[in-house]
Amino acid sequence: MxxxxxxxxxxxxxxxxxxxxxxxxxxxxxxxxxxxxxxxxxxxxxxxxxxxxxxxxxxxxxxxxxxxxxxxxxxxxxxxxxxxxxxxxxxxxxxxxxxxxxxxxxxxxxxxxxxxxxxxxxxxxxxxxxxxxxxxxxxxxxxxxxxxxxxxxxxxxxxxxxxxxxxxxADYFPRGVEPVHVWVTQQYVRASPGGTGAAKCGANYAAGLLAQVEAAEQGCDQVVWLDAVERRWVEELGGMNLYFVHGSGPGARVVTPRLTGTLLPGVTRDSLLTIAADLGHPVEESRVALDDWRRGCADGTLTEVFACGTAAVVTPVASVRTPDDAWTVGDGTPGPVTMRLREALLAVQTGRAPDPHGWLHRVD
Incomplete structure (x- = not known):
């Protein structure tokens, strides 16, 4: 009751x-x-x-x-x-x-x-x-x-x-929808198997602050978390989920790291999986290796990367730095698929588009 x-x-x-x-x-x-x-x-x-x-x-x-x-x-x-x-x-x-x-x-x-x-x-x-x-x-x-x-x-x-x-x-990032530069920490981890990575608890965020400081010292806006066991698989960006776009146009494939128990199951992440499919994009939840991120940007098959979460909604990623390497995502500007997904989500949230999935809870 x-x-x-x-x-x-x-x-x-x-x-x-x-x-x-x-x-x-x-x-x-x-x-x-x-x-x-x-x-x-x-x-x-x-x-x-x-x-x-x-x-x-x-x-x-x-x-x-x-x-x-x-x-x-x-x-x-x-x-x-x-x-x-x-x-x-x-x-x-x-x-x-x-x-x-x-x-x-x-x-x-x-x-x-x-x-x-x-x-x-x-x-x-x-x-x-x-x-x-x-x-x-x-x-x-x-x-x-x-x-x-x-x-x-x-x-x-x-x-x-x-x-x-x-x-x-207002916007979580003061610069608004401006692509962020990210640092891949290889010294710290956000969560380990069997831990509290899938829970939204304060300790997870406090434990991530030192890596965020490290990212800032490297001239980056956010930190990329890798898995705790192999330090190979991409998990999250700061307190946000990540998405990877392969190809371009309506057929571009949209991929997000699958939930392993160490990632937070974001509501925005879940919403974008549905919206991307609604827009005709093939969608996939799978493990994403850091090396594949680097190679995909180098050969042009990985065209866009963005982060998502309640606070920032959708934030494009411009470039990546690691202790040994650095590379640019696409041409470093917000990609068309990223911006299309962002606008489609915001249109539903703000009542400018239909709500076919019943996501809006009206308060009288």
Whole structure:
């Protein structure tokens, strides 16, 4: 049964003029809406005390398990304002299911999908004026869950807090849809077989920061992760999935690394597999070797590479550097297949194209 969410509106919502000023150039993840949703869980009571309330600090005991042992997970997806003024979230049910999968891996309770979506509805409905009018912007929704029990033995916590916050968002990369230069790290790995690579947990991202620093030192924007065993197979780009385009035109083959348990099963990745097939492209999920990436760019058979994720949507890759080599993808500019897929996805998300797969969840 879906939880009933108690609504306690903020006594001091941001005045319309100030809200508009903050939304003029919101950046990414720095300007937050007026409210948030919290839901508590305990082993004896299950999920309870669901409330929409004013956005603000959380009261946590210094001994909360999640602060010490990393028992926490999160998600990210967007809501868009459509040309008719309506608002729709993109595939929240898919994110709810991935949130459950992450919870299972981290020994956290699974929030029911209907309660997850009810929290989204409550927050977007209450903070509807925060959904940007600009078609290039969106309302980014960030649910997260952490263990709050105060018992510092290493164990699955008996008390947990779910929180949903939101913020208006412009492009994740300040330069917009400009191709990125990537660094292939051979010193660090993101995930190993049997680990938490398929879960969206904070520890995966914290462990990747040093490699990102390494990439920046090499003059690159993002880091490419290889598999942990052979250091041969391409897995992800930073916190995004990767796609490879072979050939050109309507028959170009679109390939993404297959899910091995060490990659995050991206919702955007999944959506693009469907959209590419809808547009007539042969699609494939298979292992992609770094050497094949290099050779394909050298002989021209691999024409485009792009990354995808909720935050950046689709980002072209311009060039690759390793400790021993460097090469350019195509002519280093955004490729036509990449941009066609990006536009097709955004058209559905923003309500400018039909939604044949039922991905949009409208919030009344």
């Amino acid at each position: 879906t939880l009933t969410i108690r609504v306690t509106p903020s006594d001091h919502p941001l005045p319309a003029g100030q809200r508009s000023a903050r939304m003029t150039d919101p950046g990414f993840g720095r300007v937050f809406t007026d409210h948030m949703v919290t839901i508590r869980w305990t082993r004896d009571r299950g999920w309870h005390d669901a409330e929409l309330r004013a956005y603000g600090p959380l009261a946590l005991d210094p001994a909360a398990v999640g602060l010490h042992y990393g028992q926490s997970i999160f998600e990210g997806f967007k809501a868009y304002r459509h040309p008719d003024g309506s608002v729709a979230a993109f595939r929240p049910e898919a994110n709810a299911l991935r949130f459950q999968a992450s919870a299972r891996r981290l020994c956290l309770p699974e929030l029911p999908v209907d309660s997850f979506v009810a929290a989204v509805d409550a927050l977007v409905r209450q903070d509807r004026e925060w959904v940007p009018q600009d078609p290039l912007q969106s309302l980014y929704l960030r649910p997260f869950m952490l263990a709050t029990e105060t018992l510092l033995t290493v164990h699955p916590a008996d008390e947990v807090l779910f929180v949903l916050i939101a913020f208006p968002a």
